[in-house]
Amino acid sequence: MRRLEADVCVVGAGFSGLMAARRLSEAGKHVIVLEARDRVGGRVHTVTEAGAVLDLGGQWVGPTQDRINGFAAEIGARTFVTYGEGSHLYASRSPAGASGKPKRFKGTIPPLDPWSLAWLGYGWAELDRRAKKVPLDAPWTAPRAREWDGQTVASFLDRHVRAEPARRMFRIAIEAVFACDPEDLSLLHALFYIHSAGKLDLLLSTDAGAQRDRFVNGMQPVAEELAKRVKGEIVQGAAVRSISQDASSVVVVASTVSVRAKRAVVAIPPTLAGRIDYSPALPADRDQLTQRVPQGSVIKCLAVYDEPFWRKQWLTGQSISEVGPCHLTFDASPASGSPGVLLGFVEGGAARALARQPLAERRTSVLECFARAFGGRARRPEHYVDKSWADEPFSRGCYAGYLPPGVWTSHGSALRAPIGRLHWAGTETATRWNGYIDGALESGVRAATEILKEER
Numbered sequence: 542m543r544r545l546e547a548d549v550c551v552v553g554a555g556f557s558g559l560m561a562a563r564r565l566s567e568a569g570k571h572v573i574v575l576e577a578r579d580r581v582g583g584r585v586h587t588v589t590e591a592g593a594v595l596d597l598g599g600q601w602v603g604p605t606q607d608r609i610n611g612f613a614a615e616i617g618a619r620t621f622v623t624y625g626e627g628s629h630l631y632a633s634r635s636p637a638g639a640s641g642k643p644k645r646f647k648g649t650i651p652p653l654d655p656w657s658l659a660w661l662g663y664g665w666a667e668l669d670r671r672a673k674k675v676p677l678d679a680p681w682t683a684p685r686a687r688e689w690d691g692q693t694v695a696s697f698l699d700r701h702v703r704a705e706p707a708r709r710m711f712r713i714a715i716e717a718v719f720a721c722d723p724e725d726l727s728l729l730h731a732l733f734y735i736h737s738a739g740k741l742d743l744l745l746s747t748d749a750g751a752q753r754d755r756f757v758n759g760m761q762p763v764a765e766e767l768a769k770r771v772k773g774e775i776v777q778g779a780a781v782r783s784i785s786q787d788a789s790s791v792v793v794v795a796s797t798v799s800v801r802a803k804r805a806v807v808a809i810p811p812t813l814a815g816r817i818d819y820s821p822a823l824p825a826d827r828d829q830l831t832q833r834v835p836q837g838s839v840i841k842c843l844a845v846y847d848e849p850f851w852r853k854q855w856l857t858g859q860s861i862s863e864v865g866p867c868h869l870t871f872d873a874s875p876a877s878g879s880p881g882v883l884l885g886f887v888e889g890g891a892a893r894a895l896a897r898q899p900l901a902e903r904r905t906s907v908l909e910c911f912a913r914a915f916g917g918r919a920r921r922p923e924h925y926v927d928k929s930w931a932d933e934p935f936s937r938g939c940y941a942g943y944l945p946p947g948v949w950t951s952h953g954s955a956l957r958a959p960i961g962r963l964h965w966a967g968t969e970t971a972t973r974w975n976g977y978i979d980g981a982l983e984s985g986v987r988a989a990t991e992i993l994k995e996e997r
């Protein structure tokens with residue numbers, strides 16, 4: 542066992558932990574980062590397979606994500622705009638469950654009948670209107686916090702969106718944003734999250750929202766650049782199992798290394814933070830919070846073709862289908878446009894069901910979805926890869942932790958509040974772009990600032 546000493550020990554080398562470590566080390570603190578995986582980046586993971594750079598985790602950045610865009614500019618990381626020339630596709634589902642013929646459309650709103658569009662517009666505006674009333678630093682203090690936290694997004698939709706096709710569209714949108722089913726999600730959390738991004742359109746839109754830009758070399762090199770700017774040691778393969786603290790120090794213990802420091806930043810999702818053994822035990826409020834913030838369920842699926850053949854049919858590669866398991870696709874081809882890559886997401890209950898299938902069956906199900914939208918050629922990629930993030934021991938689900946009903950109003954204040962010498966970071970603790978890379982960076986800065994105030 543290596544025994545190390547530092548001013549601050551950071552647990553986790555995702556964007557949040559790396560940002561905290563960078564800020565602290567730049568302020569002159571001796572920092573050691575302990576990372577469980579054998580790479581930095583956490584929920585971003587870029588691989589090169591079949592001649593394509595493939596992001597198996599986080600990949601997009603968009604307008605108003607000033608921290609990640611600012612860092613990208615600092616390191617000169619080249620971005621490009623998600624392919625958007627032509628039309629998107631939308632396929633409805635018949636009462637018997639069969640897929641309708643895909644219809645072309647442009648923009649964010651699919652071509653529903655006028656009655657359903659009116660209800661979609663009403664539900665959308667109502668969510669945006671309510672979201673503005675949720676304070677970002679304390680959602681539990683919103684004027685109608687108890688009422689909104691006492692219901693799910695599904696109950697909101699049942700009550701306020703009276704057209705079934707519009708409700709189905711909201712389901713797909715909610716699953717796409719939270720990787721959980723509307724029945725699982727607190728309305729208050731959804732409203733907080735919308736406000737945290739700005740408005741619903743910024744969350745959902747590709748050309749003007751969170752799915753707008755990608756990095757030419759993928760997202761993981763961006764995390765690696767951040768790691769290079771940490772003036773301190775990053776120990777990989779070091780899964781932290783226990784943290785003890787007394788009046789003057791903390792001791793953070795991983796399998797092969799322990800670090801004694803003045804303070805620690807725990808920069809991992811709440812549910813994983815809850816699996817660390819703390820001494821003395823954490824207050825009940827904090828421990829119960831970590832028992833109540835599950836990670837979403839998502840499988841990210843990528844198929845590589847010799848060319849992006851859908852572009853020849855004047856299609857963007859973006860599709861929405863009411864028939865799963867894959868309800869959404871995007872063009873994930875490299876900036877050069879070759880090879881062609883289709884990306885599909887399977888989320889929530891559908892992801893849990895599909896993850897139980899062997900890879901060959903997952904592949905067939907996903908490619909069938911691609912073929913319904915883009916034709917038989919989509920069934921014959923040169924390469925297929927998917928990643929089920931719930932199976933990752935050091936993520937246990939993605940895109941992020943979400944709050945089910947009742948959690949914000951019963952335990953919300955325990956999310957960020959430091960406990961003695963322990964500080965909490967991670968995108969789940971962010972006020973702006975919660976759940977996103979930008980939010981992870983915000984949380985790292987905030988945790989570092991807390992420590993610098995205490996340890997002048």
Ligand SMILES: Cc1cc2nc3c(=O)[nH]c(=O)nc-3n(C[C@H](O)[C@H](O)[C@H](O)COP(=O)(O)OP(=O)(O)OC[C@H]3O[C@@H](n4cnc5c(N)ncnc54)[C@H](O)[C@@H]3O)c2cc1C
Nearest residue numbers: 553555556557577583584599600601781939967968976978
């Ligand atoms: C499929 C997918 C698509 C996504 N798409 C986007 C997107 O397009 N744009 C966007 O902005 N965001 C996206 N996200 C979300 C984004 O990736 C995350 O919000 C962000 O990376 C979280 O960073 P973090 O530092 O908070 O947490 P993590 O990245 O989870 O970092 C935590 C780190 O701690 C490590 N760790 C865990 N437990 C321990 C332990 N006990 N000891 C030591 N180390 C530990 C983990 O290995 C990890 O490296 C996506 C995520 C996924 C999975």
